[in-house]
Structure formats: structure tokens, C-alpha cells
Amino acid sequence: MDLTFTPEHEAFRMEARAWLEANVPPPGALRSLDTAEGFEDHRAFERQLFDARWSVVSWPKAYGGREVGIMEWLIFEEEYYRAGGPRRVSQNGIFLLAPTMFEYATDDQLDRYMAKMASGEEIWCQGWSEPDAGSDLAGIRSKATKTDGGWLLTGQKTWCSRGAFAHRCFGIFRTDPSAERHRGLTYFLIPMDAPGVTVRPIAQLDGETGFAEVFFDDVFVPDEDVLGTIGDGWKVAMATAGSERGISLRSPARYTEAADKLVDLLLATPVAAGHHHDPRSAIADEVMKAYADAQAYKLHTYMTATKVREGHTVGAEASATKIFWSETDVAIHRAALRLLGEAAELEVDDGRGGTDLSEWLDGYLFALSGPIYAGTNEIQRNVVAERMLGLPRA
Amino acid sequence: MRFSFTEEQLALRDAVASVLADWCTPADLHAIYASDAPDAGRSHPRWNALFNLGITALQIPEVDGGLGLDDRELIAISEGAGRVALPEPLSETAGVVVPILVAAGASHQVLQPFLDGGGAATLGGVTFTPTGPQITSVPDGDRVRTAAIANATASHHLLATSTDMGPELHLVATADSALTLTKSLDRPRRLGTLSWTPTNGSRVAAGTLAATLLDQAVNRAALYGAAELLGLCDAMITMTAAYVSDRKQFGVPVGSFQAVKHHLAGARVKLEFARPAVYAAAWSLATGHESVAHDISLAKSLASDAADEAARVSLQCHGAIGYTFEHDLHLFMKRAWALSAAWGDARSHRSRLVHLLQAERSSSTS
Numbered sequence: 001m002d003l004t005f006t007p008e009h010e011a012f013r014m015e016a017r018a019w020l021e022a023n024v025p026p027p028g029a030l031r032s033l034d035t036a037e038g039f040e041d042h043r044a045f046e047r048q049l050f051d052a053r054w055s056v057v058s059w060p061k062a063y064g065g066r067e068v069g070i071m072e073w074l075i076f077e078e079e080y081y082r083a084g085g086p087r088r089v090s091q092n093g094i095f096l097l098a099p100t101m102f103e104y105a106t107d108d109q110l111d112r113y114m115a116k117m118a119s120g121e122e123i124w125c126q127g128w129s130e131p132d133a134g135s136d137l138a139g140i141r142s143k144a145t146k147t148d149g150g151w152l153l154t155g156q157k158t159w160c161s162r163g164a165f166a167h168r169c170f171g172i173f174r175t176d177p178s179a180e181r182h183r184g185l186t187y188f189l190i191p192m193d194a195p196g197v198t199v200r201p202i203a204q205l206d207g208e209t210g211f212a213e214v215f216f217d218d219v220f221v222p223d224e225d226v227l228g229t230i231g232d233g234w235k236v237a238m239a240t241a242g243s244e245r246g247i248s249l250r251s252p253a254r255y256t257e258a259a260d261k262l263v264d265l266l267l268a269t270p271v272a273a274g275h276h277h278d279p280r281s282a283i284a285d286e287v288m289k290a291y292a293d294a295q296a297y298k299l300h301t302y303m304t305a306t307k308v309r310e311g312h313t314v315g316a317e318a319s320a321t322k323i324f325w326s327e328t329d330v331a332i333h334r335a336a337l338r339l340l341g342e343a344a345e346l347e348v349d350d351g352r353g354g355t356d357l358s359e360w361l362d363g364y365l366f367a368l369s370g371p372i373y374a375g376t377n378e379i380q381r382n383v384v385a386e387r388m389l390g391l392p393r394a
Numbered sequence: 395m396r397f398s399f400t401e402e403q404l405a406l407r408d409a410v411a412s413v414l415a416d417w418c419t420p421a422d423l424h425a426i427y428a429s430d431a432p433d434a435g436r437s438h439p440r441w442n443a444l445f446n447l448g449i450t451a452l453q454i455p456e457v458d459g460g461l462g463l464d465d466r467e468l469i470a471i472s473e474g475a476g477r478v479a480l481p482e483p484l485s486e487t488a489g490v491v492v493p494i495l496v497a498a499g500a501s502h503q504v505l506q507p508f509l510d511g512g513g514a515a516t517l518g519g520v521t522f523t524p525t526g527p528q529i530t531s532v533p534d535g536d537r538v539r540t541a542a543i544a545n546a547t548a549s550h551h552l553l554a555t556s557t558d559m560g561p562e563l564h565l566v567a568t569a570d571s572a573l574t575l576t577k578s579l580d581r582p583r584r585l586g587t588l589s590w591t592p593t594n595g596s597r598v599a600a601g602t603l604a605a606t607l608l609d610q611a612v613n614r615a616a617l618y619g620a621a622e623l624l625g626l627c628d629a630m631i632t633m634t635a636a637y638v639s640d641r642k643q644f645g646v647p648v649g650s651f652q653a654v655k656h657h658l659a660g661a662r663v664k665l666e667f668a669r670p671a672v673y674a675a676a677w678s679l680a681t682g683h684e685s686v687a688h689d690i691s692l693a694k695s696l697a698s699d700a701a702d703e704a705a706r707v708s709l710q711c712h713g714a715i716g717y718t719f720e721h722d723l724h725l726f727m728k729r730a731w732a733l734s735a736a737w738g739d740a741r742s743h744r745s746r747l748v749h750l751l752q753a754e755r756s757s758s759t760s
Binding site: 002 | 660683
């Protein structure tokens, strides 16, 4: 057991820190990534990251990475959040699809997609949920019919994050109409500008179009854009879900950094505000609970990363992880809003002559989606109970 | 960064766990509750079986005849002691008292009971507060009275007392003192009050050294309490998962109902995320890391909350059978309640975190 980083790790950290300090735009400099203009601002920053080889540090060099290990990736993430880096517009691609691509994609697919994914040239969205297949994802009805040289996709996907502006979509469709539930599904890589794709952006709680409904009307996808094998879509999708729930989507730095700011906010809140930082006060306890959970998530991740590096795979634990990070995120931001009191709901100067949600309020609205997306926490609790504790299925 | 146990550490943990499983069964614990004897429960054969593994001397350097290992080995052993709700002060002797004696530069003669004398010892006369240890021993004529000592029938106690010259720590033989046992909910923990006489011979440390060691001792007690709580959580959750998989209502196992699943999954998640914090704090302690107080408060707050939750949902998921005295659940639940409150409950440790983080921030800005 050794919880220190090697000199090489520390050198890597310092290199990342120096670049990020010099290049991360100041708060508010980029417009919201859920607007058309902000989407482009964020893509431009992704390009900057990519050019300096910081966008996907753990990937092979051929696709713009540095081929470093999981510990270095965690270190990079710590530095990224420490520097106040913007939300990653390419996250669905680089954090969710990419691990699945490296496991299932052909060399040709990797060559065609990975570098463009890493540079932000092509932003990916996820096409999984349907109006009647949310928590019950295996109830997917959108289908793909074989045609000459490829497949014709029809149906409707919804809650596609980044769907309003994305260039490509990874989705699961039923290729065997006689198969039920988890069988007969196939994973496709789909261009969003293909004829027959209709996007209807959906405004989220903050009024911006962070996700979309996507309609498929005989959309042609060539055979070479099937990921994995025909009929094997559920298995491939579960690899992506593991990444989404496990550590690769939400590295602990996101929470430890927010929790540190929350502690600063607690200690800076004057006694006169009524919520003072007397260590015995209820609000101090709530803050420390959130802080402790963020720290616990970090330590748990180091332990998981050690296992992964030593060749173990992460199974149902990813569901426990998803419950924990999503609820920690809500707890951190809720405590901050309580500290801010009545002022919490006020918009603040956005640095561009207008106003916008404060960082805490924006973070709270975003955090509230966590227990819902990537499989609701109710579904994850079922998984923990059945697969970690061996409880019988209903 | 390698956050995992070594093969050797796991082998030692498993070897001790198998001895614990042999020597401490729910039937043994029920027998303690069933007995009216004031010192019921401490079993010399059981203690000797554990003692003979060398655990009490685990943290004594090899040159002095010990195993020369540290908290990284002991923490996993201690978790195993919690898993069987061990009614012996294994963690307290090996994880709290002996390392403090070693840190105080105790002579071979003082350490002898823990090397080859079959000795067991616990810490008393001090309690955790968010701003530092508080001595609870009080003057009793020309003697000192120390209440609420856990495992009071152990052969020795490391006791804190205040003098005009500051705090002192004494290693006191129970045989040389007057012991009055106190009944408490968790009977096998055997609380007691000791009336004892501090002597030059019993004094382990005085003055600033005693103050430092007292702080370390309370931190150690909190950490090892947290480790046992992990084991207790695991025992309760495992026991409950087995019960709800077996117990049928409406023609199906009650564990197939989502309400039951979600109770247990919630407790399992809390355990999952408390465990690394406890192991990390053991690493900080063993390596003398500057963040040790912070790390221990993190560990104890998470483990205490996890244990409270595990106890609560285990009882609920068992239904009425879990509410009975004859069922095994209360053996673990009562220990969990006691340890989650001992050496600082979750809130007290979170209060200490506020103090520590405040101090850290003001020192980094000044």
C-alpha cells in the first residue's frame, strides 16, 4: 500500500498544471456549451487541448494521446478541475464511446473516428433511450433493416445529450425483429447529417438545449459502421454503460474540487448570515458530509484504479459508484445553495455584459440530472442488490 | 500509488479471520448475554489462540521481539474482528495501547505482557472531542477513578489522568486496581470503572510527551473502531441478504421486492465507500503522514454512518424476528451502535474536520 505518487507522476502533474494554468480560459469566457455559439467555443478549446496532447492522455499516440496509465489520467483530471477547466463538450465521445471503441472497434473504425473525436472535430451524442425505453432500456423498438451494403434505421431516440449540435451518434437498434429484450440488438455509429435524421432540440431545466430527440426515417448506415457484431449490441452497450457509471465519465476531481470550494464558502460565510461556520452547526455538518463523501469517492477511485492496473475488471461495482458520485454531486451543490440562502437563486454577472446562473446554481441543476441519467439510481440499486449482494430478481 | 494490500497482508488477514471464526461464533456471544457472571465473556482459551498468533506484538519492532509490522497489516485484521463482533480487546491492544507504549519508549519489561505474557489492554480515561482529547479520569481521594472503560476485565489498561503538571499516561494492571463492572446494552463489551493509584512505576509518559501520545492514542482508538465497524457492517449486510433471499411472503423471497433491495443496496454503497477511507487512514498512520488526523476523522465519520445505516436497514429487513433477543442480529447491531458512538461519533469527527480545514486554510494564506 502506497498512497503517494512517484516522481514521474509528480512531473506529469506539474507539466499538466503549467499548461492548464496558461491555457484554461477564465470563468465565463466560454459561452454555455448547450448553445450553438457556446458549443463552438468549447470545440475550439478541445482543439487547443488536442494540439497540446492533453485531450485524451490515456489514448494511443496515433489518435492524439500520450499512452499514459490510469493514474496519470486521474492526475490530469485533478489538474483539469483544479485549473477550472470548462465542461468537456466531447465527453460522450471520449469518455463513453471511446473505451467501447477500443474494446470492439475495427482498426478501420479507429482510424476513421478516434482522432476526430479527440480533437473535437466530431462531437458524439448517445442514442439509447426511447420514449418507451428509459429505465427499461431492453424495450428498445427503433429498428434497423438490412439493405444492400448496410442498414436502414427507423425509429426515435430521446434524451440525447449534445444531440442538438452533435455530428455523430452512437445508438442501439433492433436488427432482429423476432428477438426480444436484450437479444437481437446492434450498436451503430451514425452520421447526424445523413438523410432521414431529424433533430428536435429539447430545452433542459436551465432553458438551454442540452439534449434532443432524434428521429430516424430510413437512415442508411453502411456495414462498416456497425460496432461489434450484429445482434451483440446489448453486450457492447453494457461496456459503454460500465464506463458511464464507473470512473471514466466522472473522475473524482470534479467532486473534490467542488467540495473544496464548498468548504471555502462555508468558512467565508459570515456569522451574520445566520448560517455560520460554527463546527457544531447543522450547515457545517452538512458541508462536511458532502466533503467527506467527495474524499471517499477519490480514495475509492484510487483503489479501483489500482485494481484495474493490476488486471481486474470492474463489474457491478460501477453501479455502486454511479449512485455515490451522483448523490455526492447533489449534496455538494445543495449545501452550497443553503449557505447562499435567499441569494442563491439570483443570476450573476456573466462577464460578457449579461447575467447567468451562478456556478453553484448551474452546478446544482446539472447535478440533479446525475441520479437520472446513465440508468436511474433506482435501477443501479437493483443492480447492487442483485449482483453485489445476490438478492433474487423480481 | 498502489492502493491495495500485499499478498502477505491478505494471507495474514485470512489466517487470523479463520481463527476468529473458530473461536467467536454467535453462540459464544449469546452465552455472554445469557450469563449473570460479572466477568462473563472473556475467554482465556480464545484470547490465547489470538495471542499465540503474535498479533498483540504485531507493532513491536523485531529487535524487541515483536513482528515489526504496522497498521497496514493490522487494519484488515481488525476489520475481521469486527465481522465476528469479537468480545476481546484485540484491536485496542495491538492497534492502540502497544503502539503508544512503543512510541513512549517503554522498556522491554513494560512490553513483556504483550510479547509473551498473554496480556490484553485497552485505553481509558480520555474521550474524543473535536478540539482535542479530553481527560475523563477524576480524583478519588488519593486514588484516581476512571469510568466507562471498555473491555474492563482486560489484564491492563492505558489510563490518562490530569495532574498539576499536565496530563499523564499510566499502564495499570487490573489486578492492582479496584474494578466495578457496569452493565451496558452491548454486554460483551464489558464496561467498567477502575479505581487505581498512579505510581512512578506505572507512568508511561508525562507533560508534552503525554499530551502528544494522548492525541495519538485517541486517533488510534477512533481508527480501529472504524475498522471494526466495517466488519460489523459487512456481517449485518451479509446476514440480512441471506435472510431476505430465503424468507418468503406473497409466495416469493422478500429480497425480490425493490423496497427491500434498495434498503440493502444503500447500506452496501455506504460500506463500499467507507472502506477505502479506513484503509487510507491506516496508511497515513503507519507512514506518519501529516494528514493523519484529517484522514482518521474522515474514516471514522464514514464508518460510523455506514454502520448506523447497516444496523437500521438490517433490522428493518429482518422484520420482527430481527427484533428478538434470540436472533443473532442484535449481537452485531449493539456493537455497531456502541462503536459508532465511541471515540467520536460521525458528527464529532466532521466537526473536527471543520477545525482542521480551517487551520489548514489559514496557515496556507498567512
